[in-house]
Amino acid sequence: MSTEEKGYFTEENSADVVISKIGADTDPRLAEVMSAIIRHLHAAVKEIEPTQEEWLEAIKFLTATGQKCDDWRQEYILLSDVLGVSMLVDAINNRKPTGVSESTVLGPFHVPDVPELPMGANICLDGKGEPMLIKGRILNTDGAPIAGAKIDVWQTNDDGFYDVQQKGIQPDFNLRGVFRTGADGTYTFWGAKPRFYPIPDDGPVGKMLGDLGRHPYRPAHLHYILEAEGYETLVTHIFDPDDEYIHSDAVFGVKESLLAKFDLIEDPQRIKTEGTKGPFFEVIHDFVLAPAS
């Protein structure tokens, strides 16, 4: 019988002793996952050499993180986001062929079953902020339009909050909409120019960011889920490249290909044609979906 099998624990063999106790009938994937976690956790503890007090602090942090969670708040996902783990899991699960639009984090503010709107509708129901016209095409990898693609879009209002964060203050479904492309694969709708905003930072994760000298801000963006029959669903954003936080997103969601152009349109003729009260922003952005595998 080996030392590990006897269960005699030393600083050197710690991970092996624990891993050796995983039962032979354990689901192989669970055994693989837990073995890796035990090995890396023990290695981290050996590198850190925490004092008993430091280890208790870590336990208290994880306890507070759990206690902050409820039906509306998921502090563990936020922790995964700010540690870059959500983006890493997203990258591993969305290795896309060249030319296909890239994915990024979903975030906690998606709402299912948002009403479908006609193309050209204005999703800004509170009338705040600078008007923004967003348009483009949903294409396949051959550059052909995808008909019947569902575009689910959501963004914060001009105060930096999603409607679900301000129930009773913002109109329901403010700055959310679902659109479906016609035969030409194009989409158009109106919104409000997004602004940077903080991720929820009134919990243990926000405190940890502060302790690490990090800010909680995400650069201005619009969220999208794009779905079409025969294609991989795409969860993504477009970002304002001129945002002051574009190179320091608190959740690491920015990719170069997701930078859009937010053009300020001041031409009186365009203003007249679009029927706006004054200048507006225009964002033209195409998305390319990968064929379903």
Ligand code: BEZ
């Ligand atoms: C968001 O963009 O909505 C978001 C993403 C990750 C954490 C918090 C918010």
Ligand code: FE
């Ligand atoms: Fe967001």
